[in-house]
Amino acid sequence: MLVLHDPLKQTDLPRGCVATIGNFDGMHVGHQAIIRGVIERAREVGRPSAVITFHPHPLTIVAPDRVPKQILTIAQKEELMREIGVDALLIVPFTHEFSRLTADRFIEEFLVNALQVTEVRIGRDFCFGAGREGNLAKLAAAGERFGFAVHGIDDVKMRGMRVSSSIVRDAISKGCMRSVTMALGRTYFIDGRVATGRRLGRKIGFPTVNVDPQNDLYPGSGVYVTTSRFESFDRSFESVTNIGVRPTLYENYAVTIESHIFDFDSNVYGDTVRLYFHELLRREQQFRSALELTNQIRMDIERSRRYFLRRPIDRT
Numbered sequence: 001m002l003v004l005h006d007p008l009k010q011t012d013l014p015r016g017c018v019a020t021i022g023n024f025d026g027m028h029v030g031h032q033a034i035i036r037g038v039i040e041r042a043r044e045v046g047r048p049s050a051v052i053t054f055h056p057h058p059l060t061i062v063a064p065d066r067v068p069k070q071i072l073t074i075a076q077k078e079e080l081m082r083e084i085g086v087d088a089l090l091i092v093p094f095t096h097e098f099s100r101l102t103a104d105r106f107i108e109e110f111l112v113n114a115l116q117v118t119e120v121r122i123g124r125d126f127c128f129g130a131g132r133e134g135n136l137a138k139l140a141a142a143g144e145r146f147g148f149a150v151h152g153i154d155d156v157k158m159r160g161m162r163v164s165s166s167i168v169r170d171a172i173s174k175g176c177m178r179s180v181t182m183a184l185g186r187t188y189f190i191d192g193r194v195a196t197g198r199r200l201g202r203k204i205g206f207p208t209v210n211v212d213p214q215n216d217l218y219p220g221s222g223v224y225v226t227t228s229r230f231e232s233f234d235r236s237f238e239s240v241t242n243i244g245v246r247p248t249l250y251e252n253y254a255v256t257i258e259s260h261i262f263d264f265d266s267n268v269y270g271d272t273v274r275l276y277f278h279e280l281l282r283r284e285q286q287f288r289s290a291l292e293l294t295n296q297i298r299m300d301i302e303r304s305r306r307y308f309l310r311r312p313i314d315r316t
Contacts, residue, residue, distance in 0.1 A: 069217035103134025244284035
């Protein structure tokens with residue numbers, strides 16, 4: 001996959017492409033439907049498929065007080081685009097200068113003159129350009145004028161509800177992992193660096209790895225059935241992960257992400273880990289003593305092991 005991080009200044013572009021435009025945060029099933037349609041159409045007509053996206057999120061520039069926490073890092077988005085089969089990912093830097101570019105100029109200067117698009121597919125409610133003036137109707141009118149096809153793609157609905165990045169973010173924050181998995185069409189994950197913690201878990205018999213997350217967004221406080229995959233190991237490990245402030249042991253302490261890896265005793269400090277979240281076991285709670293907490297951890301581990309007995313993971 002060709003990846004261009006500043007395509008407006010590039011000359012090596014996938015000209016004549018079938019393209020789509022959007023933020024695509026989360027790469028949920030709605031996004032996948034649009035992108036797969038682009039890929040299939042591009043192959044059908046013998047053209048390259050291209051996804052045009054923006055980084056950082058446009059609200060970071062135009063309304064920083066309203067910018068949502070992003071589900072994916074830009075590296076994760078690139079990885080998922082590659083996996084789905086996109087030929088070219090064009091990441092447009094969203095700057096103050098770019099935010100003032102009109103929809104008409106974006107269409108004519110970039111889509112028409114630079115990319116020479118043959119077809120564009122976007123979600124019916126997608127807007128672009130200064131003041132969000134660009135929409136499906138404006139793009140369709142430009143297509144008639146400049147000779148490229150335009151298709152508006154309907155929303156994907158699950159249980160009668162439109163799948164959107166905002167709905168996925170809300171479900172992640174609430175720990176509703178089954179809903180998140182359905183909306184994403186895959187197991188939700190975050191990446192992070194293994195950091196040095198207080199090593200209290202080891203003292204009470206349950207050693208943990210502390211994860212410093214790279215993602216802006218991660219699940220709300222609670223205990224989760226997870227799978228951990230370290231960069232230095234070519235396999236996955238069953239685990240249970242706590243997200244919260246550890247109220248039984250500390251007061252007013254910062255939120256931490258700690259994973260107890262089953263049957264694992266390797267030094268992975270500084271390693272990169274990917275945590276896959278399968279199910280919320282329980283909300284974080286304060287116990288009357290460290291002994292009561294220890295007993296609950298044992299039960300959490302046992303429940304997690306039973307989960308994996310019912311749903312074995314692919315360790316490769």
